[in-house]
Amino acid sequence: MSSQFSKNQQKSLPSENVLSNLQSFRDNNTHVKIDNSSAPSFSQKLSLPPAEDKNSNIHNGMLKYSQDYAQKSKILTSLLNDTCSILKQVRETNKQRWDLHYPFVGIKRPQTPRLKSSYNDRNLISNFESNTPFKQKVHDRLHTPIDMSSSQEFNSKYSKLNVLKLDLKRGDTSSAETVFEDLDKSAIATLLDGRLGQTIKRCESLHARISDTSSKVLVAGDVNAGKSTFVNALLRREVMPVDQQPCTTLFCEVLDVQENDGIEEIHAIKDIISYKRTDTSTYSVIEWKDLYDIIVNNEESGEYAQLKIYTKDRRDAQESLLHNGIVDIALIDCPGLNRDTLKTTALFARQEEIDVIIFVVSAENHFTLSAREFLSNASKEKAYLFIVVNRFDNIRHKEKCRRAILEQIKEVSPRTHEHAKDLVHFVTSTSIKIEKDNDDVSNLSHHFNVADQNANDTKSIEDFSNLEESLRTFVLKKRSKSKLAPAQHYLDNLVTDIGILVEFNRSIAQRENDKANMELREAERAYNKLVSDQKSAIATAEKAETRICEEIQNFTRNSLEKAIENVGKTVSCEFNGLLYIWGYANDLRDSMLDDIQKELVASEENAKKQTTQCIKLIQDLGKDLGEARQINLDKMYTKPGMSISINIEISDFIEFDLNEKFSEGLGFVSLAGGAVVCAATKLNALSCLWKVSSFIGFNNMRKLALPLVGLAGFGIVTYVLLDAKHVISRKVARKIRSHLKRSDYVNIETNRIVRQGRKKIRMVSDNLRDRFRKAVEEEETKQVAQRISYKKSEEAVKFFEKIFNQTEHVAECLEDLFDNNEWENYEEIPASN
Numbered sequence: 088m089s090s091q092f093s094k095n096q097q098k099s100l101p102s103e104n105v106l107s108n109l110q111s112f113r114d115n116n117t118h119v120k121i122d123n124s125s126a127p128s129f130s131q132k133l134s135l136p137p138a139e140d141k142n143s144n145i146h147n148g149m150l151k152y153s154q155d156y157a158q159k160s161k162i163l164t165s166l167l168n169d170t171c172s173i174l175k176q177v178r179e180t181n182k183q184r185w186d187l188h189y190p191f192v193g194i195k196r197p198q199t200p201r202l203k204s205s206y207n208d209r210n211l212i213s214n215f216e217s218n219t220p221f222k223q224k225v226h227d228r229l230h231t232p233i234d235m236s237s238s239q240e241f242n243s244k245y246s247k248l249n250v251l252k253l254d255l256k257r258g259d260t261s262s263a264e265t266v267f268e269d270l271d272k273s274a275i276a277t278l279l280d281g282r283l284g285q286t287i288k289r290c291e292s293l294h295a296r297i298s299d300t301s302s303k304v305l306v307a308g309d310v311n312a313g314k315s316t317f318v319n320a321l322l323r324r325e326v327m328p329v330d331q332q333p334c335t336t337l338f339c340e341v342l343d344v345q346e347n348d349g350i351e352e353i354h355a356i357k358d359i360i361s362y363k364r365t366d367t368s369t370y371s372v373i374e375w376k377d378l379y380d381i382i383v384n385n386e387e388s389g390e391y392a393q394l395k396i397y398t399k400d401r402r403d404a405q406e407s408l409l410h411n412g413i414v415d416i417a418l419i420d421c422p423g424l425n426r427d428t429l430k431t432t433a434l435f436a437r438q439e440e441i442d443v444i445i446f447v448v449s450a451e452n453h454f455t456l457s458a459r460e461f462l463s464n465a466s467k468e469k470a471y472l473f474i475v476v477n478r479f480d481n482i483r484h485k486e487k488c489r490r491a492i493l494e495q496i497k498e499v500s501p502r503t504h505e506h507a508k509d510l511v512h513f514v515t516s517t518s519i520k521i522e523k524d525n526d527d528v529s530n531l532s533h534h535f536n537v538a539d540q541n542a543n544d545t546k547s548i549e550d551f552s553n554l555e556e557s558l559r560t561f562v563l564k565k566r567s568k569s570k571l572a573p574a575q576h577y578l579d580n581l582v583t584d585i586g587i588l589v590e591f592n593r594s595i596a597q598r599e600n601d602k603a604n605m606e607l608r609e610a611e612r613a614y615n616k617l618v619s620d621q622k623s624a625i626a627t628a629e630k631a632e633t634r635i636c637e638e639i640q641n642f643t644r645n646s647l648e649k650a651i652e653n654v655g656k657t658v659s660c661e662f663n664g665l666l667y668i669w670g671y672a673n674d675l676r677d678s679m680l681d682d683i684q685k686e687l688v689a690s691e692e693n694a695k696k697q698t699t700q701c702i703k704l705i706q707d708l709g710k711d712l713g714e715a716r717q718i719n720l721d722k723m724y725t726k727p728g729m730s731i732s733i734n735i736e737i738s739d740f741i742e743f744d745l746n747e748k749f750s751e752g753l754g755f756v757s758l759a760g761g762a763v764v765c766a767a768t769k770l771n772a773l774s775c776l777w778k779v780s781s782f783i784g785f786n787n788m789r790k791l792a793l794p795l796v797g798l799a800g801f802g803i804v805t806y807v808l809l810d811a812k813h814v815i816s817r818k819v820a821r822k823i824r825s826h827l828k829r830s831d832y833v834n835i836e837t838n839r840i841v842r843q844g845r846k847k848i849r850m851v852s853d854n855l856r857d858r859f860r861k862a863v864e865e866e867e868t869k870q871v872a873q874r875i876s877y878k879k880s881e882e883a884v885k886f887f888e889k890i891f892n893q894t895e896h897v898a899e900c901l902e903d904l905f906d907n908n909e910w911e912n913y914e915e916i917p918a919s920n
């Protein structure tokens with residue numbers, strides 16, 4: 088198998104500007120420059136405090152991160168575009184040209200019969216030169232055997248694919264392998280099409296999320312964990328209603344008032360997709376005083392899908408999370424996780440558009456089952472989570488609780504645990520003083536709740552302040568991590584999956600191409616042989632036909648001519664005297680015609696035999712072509728030939744031809760006549776006659792002549808009657824011969840016999856021709872199909888090679904953009920820069 092990853096191949100993707108952006112990003116990593124073209128929104132958003140401001144350094148630092156972020160996001164956006172384009176190409180190919188195969192490679196359990204599908208055929212996977220990390224990665228994943236015998240959930244745990252994995256789980260199945268076995272190729276292709284479609288959408292939503300300069304922060308957690316209290320503490324205002332009973336029933340997005348042209352308002356939205364802040368028909372403005380009731384009662388009414396709360400954070404940009412002057416932040420307070428399944432599902436669905444997840448857990452309850460499920464799911468998507476362990480004031484053995492909770496975090500999100508110092512905070516949200524209404528900031532102190540400032544409170548406030556600082560850092564300073572990392576994380580998994588999928592399919596296409604090539608060559612050989620067989624068989628059949636017809640013709644002609652010539656030579660009829668002479672003549676005629684007819688029948692029999700042999704020979708010429716047409720020879724020569732009609736006439740009894748044998752039987756006539764003539768000659772007839780007449784007198788002479796003539800006539804008639812038997816035979820035979828000659832009997836009958844034989848032979852030859860023609864056509868059709876299959880697999884190989892190269896290129900760019908060291912360095916940059 089040839090090397091599938093020719094280095095010479097053009098890498099058309101990702102787009103050229105990704106490379107230049109990447110280079111620029113690397114350059115800027117040490118000396119950050121403002122790229123106005125790439126991030127105008129960031130520059131515009133900056134409302135930097137005056138230079139003399141004590142916090143201006145922090146803002147300058149933020150600015151650098153923003154520019155850095157802009158560069159990174161631009162490259163990532165471009166890579167997402169390229170990946171989308173790759174996915175679209177793969178999807179289109181799957182739809183129109185090549186049913187994608189699913190790279191499922193498992194170890195068969197001993198008792199399981201061999202899988203029907205070829206998907207687990209490990210021989211399919213090519214041993215390409217693993218000369219790049221990406222190829223090595225793909226190679227390793229494809230070749231790692233998976234033992235799924237112990238798990239029903241092979242799909243989530245053991246699939247070769249991650250992002251593109253198919254959900255093949257079947258509720259009642261005891262073996263996922265069985266499910267897979269049940270699916271045919273087109274079903275897999277259809278499932279993959281759906282998966283690719285979802286993935287494209289996902290890439291597009293990630294693209295939109297990266298392009299969106301704001302950051303969405305989801306505050307999730309179990310019911311009554313203190314999420315709303317925490318949000319209020321962050322805002323230092325009682326925006327979200329707090330209750331001892333579970334009360335948050337819908338998603339409440341808290342935004343800076345600047346995003347609503349400086350107007351504090353609550354927009355209650357029924358359909359979040361059609362929501363447009365500038366279009367008042369897409370939402371209802373609700374009063375602040377009604378907020379609690381709407382939030383609490385919405386569960387029953389289900390009227391609104393979401394609230395957007397535009398509120399003012401009166402604190403400085405350096406202190407405020409919402410009003411930070413660099414990036415738009417939206418804090419989303421959501422219903423408790425274990426509230427009901429529907430809301431929980433909605434929460435999972437929202438994760439895609441969320442940049443940062445703040446997970447609020449009650450220190451008293453630790454992580455519930457639904458919390459663990461949520462976190463393990465979220466950590467697939469977000470590399471880092473921000474965890475707030477709330478209600479810490481209620482814990483007596485704080486250290487023990489801290490250790491226990493950290494242990495649990497290690498399990499659900501190891502990367503978050505690694506950065507626990509920054510990402511996990513133990514706080515008491517109620518310790519923070521909040522403004523209780525929207526009125527007068529100058530009277531803030533009068534509206535604070537929980538006024539007792541004891542030592543515990545001071546510690547709690549300090550902890551909360553640390554949390555705020557970390558959160559600001561996490562959301563603002565480490566924005567790349569919170570906003571870009573999910574995309575990078577996802578893209579990283581995705582390109583590997585594409586590589587695996589594409590390489591797997593390339594190897595199958597290559598195998599099919601080799602097979603098709605071999606079959607095509609074989610088919611060409613078979614076709615050429617068939618065509619030459621066809622030519623020689625048809626020529627042989629034609630020759631056989633000509634030869635047999637000639638033989639029949641000669642045989643028939645000779646037989647008939649001989650029969651006609653011999654007619655009358657052997658007379659088998661009985662002559663019963665002159666009285667029956669008429670019947671005798673008729674019998675004689677019939678007997679003679681019978682003799683000829685017998686010869687005719689014998690010729691027909693011969694022709695039939697010859698025809699049968701010829702047919703067998705011709706049929707044998709096409710014995711490889713399947714069943715030949717059966718020819719029925721039974722009806723051959725069943726119709727009578729030429730009818731011969733010869734009537735017996737008076738003349739057939741009398742023979743006047745003295746030149747023939749008739750002269751031999753003159754008998755009496757010769758005797759009498761001869762004596763008379765001899766005597767006349769010798770006596771000199773006239774003188775003799777004169778002398779006789781003078782002697783006996785003329786009158787006496789006249790009297791003698793009449794009896795003499797009568798005597799001669801009597802002699803003649805007697806002779807004729809006595810020889811009639813032979814005369815009739817000769818006459819009838821002669822009559823038949825001349826009749827047959829006149830009517831061209833021999834030719835006509837010979838032609839008839841030959842014609843019928845030829846007709847039957849032709850039928851067989853035509854059938855042979857037909858069968859050869861059909862076989863040739865079938866071979867041609869087969870060849871066309873094989874050529875199509877060859878071309879299809881060849882194109883597929885080329886396509887998958889091209890796609891693999893494009894994917895590898897994206898993977899390399901991604902690797903360069905987010906290599907680990909750089910990531911860590913990025914974290915190290917101090918906030919005061």
Ligand SMILES: Nc1nc2c(ncn2[C@@H]2O[C@H](COP(=O)(O)OP(=O)(O)OP(=O)(O)O)[C@@H](O)[C@H]2O)c(=O)[nH]1
Nearest residue numbers: 310311312313314315316330333334335423478516
């Ligand atoms: N002691 C103590 N109580 C708290 C703390 N945070 C919240 N609470 C109380 O916990 C109860 C629930 O608080 P909420 O903020 O409504 O909780 P929630 O998670 O938003 O509740 P739902 O939105 O209904 O899921 C309220 O009575 C709060 O006063 C805390 O840190 N310490």
